[in-house]
Amino acid sequence: MRRYRRLGAVLLVAALATSACGRDPDKRDSDKKAGDTTGVTDTSIKVGGTFPLTGVAAPGYSEIPKGIKAYFDYVNAQGGVHGRKIQWTVKDDGYNPTQTSAVTNELVLKDKVFAMLGSLGTPTHEAVVDFLNDNKVPDIFVSSGSVAWGDDPDKYPWTFGWQTDYESEGKVIGQYIADNMPDAKIGLFLQDDDFGASGEAGLRKYVDKQIVEVQKYTPGGTDVTPQVAALKASGADLVVGFNVPSYTALTQLVSLKVGYKPQWFYSNVGSDPTLVGALLANFSKGAVSNGASLLDGVMSTAYLPGVDQPDNPWVTLYQKVWDANGEGGPLTNYLVYGMSEAYTFVQALQAAGQDLTREGLVDALASDGGDFKGPTYGPFRYSDDSHLGTSGFQVVKLAGGATQPLTDVLTTDIGDADIEKYDGEPATPPSNGIPK
Amino acid sequence: MSTLAVRSAALWRVPLLRHVVLGLVGLTVMLFVLGSLSPFRDAQLATMAYLAIAAGGLTVLTGFSGQLSLGHGAFLAVGAYTTAVLLEDGDPPFPLVGVMVAAVVVTVAVGAVVGIAAARLHGPYVAGATLALAVAVPSLARYLDGLGQEQGLHVRVPDVPTWFDDTVWMITGADVDPTSYVAYLGWTALVVTYVLLANLMRSRVGRTWRALSNDDVAAEIAGVRLGRARVLAFVVSTAAAGLAGSLMAMAVRVTSPSGFSVDLSVTLLSAIVLGGLGTLSGALIGSALLTFLPQAVTSWGTSAGLSDVRAAELAPVAYGLIMIAVVLLAPAGIVGSLRRVWWRRRGIA
Structure with a gap:
């Protein structure tokens, strides 16, 4: 009996001790001042993403985060962005929305990443898009062509698409x-x-x-x-x-x-x-x-050069990055996709400037993202009214495992927008391979 | 003092009192634990809560009344979709508890129909029929327009009620954020469910279930109405699954067909085998393993220098090895083996 009495006393003391601490009325608002710098230090930026690394969707798709990692390692080896090295964490969701939700919780609540990058899949990302926007976490470049990632920035101000939409x-x-x-x-x-x-x-x-x-x-x-x-x-x-x-x-x-x-x-x-x-x-x-x-x-x-064009300056760059920082094996189109997403992300970090905040990154993408020059054939549509990704297409024919262009680069948008020929020159990567 | 001790020991032997006291203690501990942990741990505990409720229900059906269900994920899906439809715009027609009750009612209706069919089947045929259900229900959700097809339905948990936030703060000194709110809901539901299930298993109904799982002919001769007892086990079990599905929808924040693959049903079954077939504590331990093991193994793998991909592959390996070890070394499951050791110590077995 004495044992139970002691337990009761402990619980009572614990209750008194915790409720004695005063409630801090400012606690909830304190994060909002001056921008959110979660996951950013003077020397590092934590970035995370969810991909199918195991299961039926893993072949192909699991290479995208490897490409992202190789490009970030390449950037880090040259000093990082504004003196900050990018720490890339990838979590496996097995293409199961239940898992996506669990590992996104882990990245956002436990690892406290600055932003999500490249998270893959339409049904999987549907599970976390509300959570990320409610918590004001930049949700950058969802790896899926659903129009949900950017057609309504008022609904999801923190979410951006990247690839062409279906x-x-x-x-x-x-x-x-x-x-x-x-x-x-x-x-x-x-x-x-x-x-x-x-x-x-x-x-x-x-x-x-x-x-x-x-x-x-x-x-x-x-x-x-x-x-x-x-x-x-x-x-x-x-x-x-x-x-x-x-x-x-x-x-x-x-x-x-x-x-x-x-x-x-x-x-x-x-x-x-x-x-x-x-x-x-x-x-x-x-x-x-x-x-x-x-x-x-x-x-x-x-919408992106592939490994069948080894002389394309972007593919040359990616081959160099993969040889220096990759895990071995040949360069694939999925690695190219990941490295291209990582390249655009570094562009966004550069545009956000030295004082990096979550708000600053998203604002920089919306205001400057439309002018980014990168590996994609066409420009991005980023603005205050659209967070949809690139819109430049080329109709191609496959022959011997390679692609032959049948048209010029064409740009358009969702809805009734016309299809127009894109006049811009194809961009070439800067000599050191890192955007300014 | 000593008479009081004797009297309270006698009272402790009354199952209802014991379960209610344990439940109240559980609720109190939960309040402090959830208040003091980080939102991430709270989210994990919310996952554990819904898995444990579903596993508890499955324990009644498979561990206790002897009907092997390979399709419990389908009942979770029914509960989850009911919740998702009601919570789609974050403004349910009635309070959240009502939403959970609605999920239970709809699932029980489906469970009763399946139970009546399953009561006519034996052993592997029940497993086969429920497996078919586990395949059919998610496909149905893909097919019907109102259920969001492959993308599924977004679930918006209503804001934390002010009275709840204030009460929890008064007691624990912690604010309730939306993630923790689901954990509070989940664990309250878990405690209530387990108290009810524990009482039921100790009651006349529980004894008839145990009788028919041991020897249905003997049970029938002894006056147990087999069909009715089987259907009742199905109904109780699916009620728990419906509640679990409802909480799952809120914890995952989306309800889509790919979340309810056959994997989910088999995983639940593996949880109760791992923990110990036929006991609620086994179901609880099994679901704790399911929740915490993959994340713990993956972070261990990463800190041991593995790449993210290799670390992710480690989790299913670890789970499989533990499963093999339990089946080989402790066929009664973790709780069953511990219990045997305990009995042997006290010279009972």
């Missing part, structure tokens, strides 16, 4: 088809979510009357025979696919099997020849070994 891509593809293949009967092969829906909305602005069949798939299933058979039966001779790489491989395999040979036009996301080639070899259990060349003649769009 709706604009649909418009560019639609206009190309309307101009160059006006007699084509179009079948659509769409992922049954925001990705496919945005692409379809863009396409229908130009080729609504040419579309003869729409087939959708749910990510997770591996049998696309019914969809391909329906496309074949409809007589479509041009199939536009807004799908992820594994479904490019699956549709190619099934159409080989059923003898369906339309012109294929895949969105940028689903058209990486190296990854699709490897997937084809894997899915066909080795029966298809020349996977990359199976994609010869397939059309797509590009």
Whole structure:
């Protein structure tokens, strides 16, 4: 009995001791003065991101954070940005929104990162976008083409997109088809979510009357025979696919099997020849070994130079960065993507100046981001009214694992914006490889 | 003094009193612990709370009444989607407790229907039927327009009520931020659920469940109505799953199909096997492992000099190894083995 009495006394003392401390009325407002410098010291900046490092989405995507790390290491080796070294932390969410939420809590609440960078995926990032904006954490360059990352800066003032959005891509593809293949009967092969829906909305602005069949798939299933058979039966001779790489491989395999040979036009996301080639070899259990060349003649769009252009000054730079700071292995388009995001992030840090705050970074992106010159073919759309990423596309044709441009660089925007030829000169990287 | 000790020891043997006292102690400790920890730890504890509620419900069904459910994630999904629909604009039609009750009611309705079907099945067929459910429910959510498809629905937890913030501050001296608020809700729900479940398992109903899981023919001869007892176990278990789903929606802040894959159901099952089948303390320990182990192993890996990717791969490896070790060395689970040691010490076994 005495034991319990002692426990009671301890609890009582603890209660008295804690409630004796006065409530500080200013506590909640103290962060708001003079800007938030969480995660920033005179010598370091903590930056974090969430990616699928394990699980089905990991192949390909898990290389993006490695690219980001290699470029940051390269910058740090030359003294960092304004004397600050960038500390990059990546957390695995396995492409599961529940995990994204848990590891984002860890990055923001425990590791106290200054900003999130490049966090990947539409459904995964949906889980944390409210949390990041409520906590006023810069949510920079979400690795996904959903228009949700930037079409409404009033709703999500702290979130910025980076890559081209799916709706604009649909418009560019639609206009190309309307101009160059006006007699084509179009079948659509769409992922049954925001990705496919945005692409379809863009396409229908130009080729609504040419579309003869729409087939959708749910990510997770591996049998696309019914969809391909329906496309074949409809007589479509041009199939536009807004799908992820594994479904490019699956549709190619099934159409080989059923003898369906339309012109294929895949969105940028689903058209990486190296990854699709490897997937084809894997899915066909080795029966298809020349996977990359199976994609010869397939059309797509590009907004960033790829490893098939080793003479491009950006790719040369990235090769140098990867050789010096990478983990070995060849340079891939996913590494290029990560390094390009990191390059734009360093541009934003430079623009935010010596006195780095969370507010300062976001303001600098909104005011100066539209003028950033970088590896992307077109300019960024960053302004007070839009946080959407780059908008410069080139329609391309794949041949021998490389891309051949079919058009000039075209820029557009979501909604009714026209598609225009981009007049700007392609930018070249500064000699030391670090933006000023 | 000694008569008081004897009398209180006698009272301690009354399950209802004991459970309520333990519950009250739990609530008090929770108040101080959640108040003194960082928001990140509170968020982890919120995760543990919803996992523990779901695992507790699964313990009743699988550990206690002997029906193997491979599809409990589906019931969590029903609870979570009910909550998400009600909280989508952050302005629910009734107070938050009402939202949680609504989630429980809807899930129980679904659980009763499934339970009636499952009561006619035996052993592996129950597992098969529930597994089908775990695959079907998320796909249904992908298909229906109103449920946000692949992106899912955003969940906005309403602001922390002023009275709650002030009360907690009076007692612990800590402010309640939105992350901690969900942890408070979760742990209160956890304590209430466990007190109710513990009483139920000690009652007549619990004894019939135990009887039918040991030998259903003998139980039937002894007068247990098998079908009714099985359906009741399903209903109780899904009520817990619905509550867990509701809290999960609030803790994760989004409800989307990919959060409720078959993985979730199997993970829950592994938690109760790991902790100790058939005991609530086992369910609690199992869910604590699920919550804290991956993050602890990953940060250990990073501090040991592994790259972020390698460290991330370490977590499933560690969990798998622990699972193998428990099944090989302590087949009764962590709690079961500890209990056996305790009994042996006291010369009972």
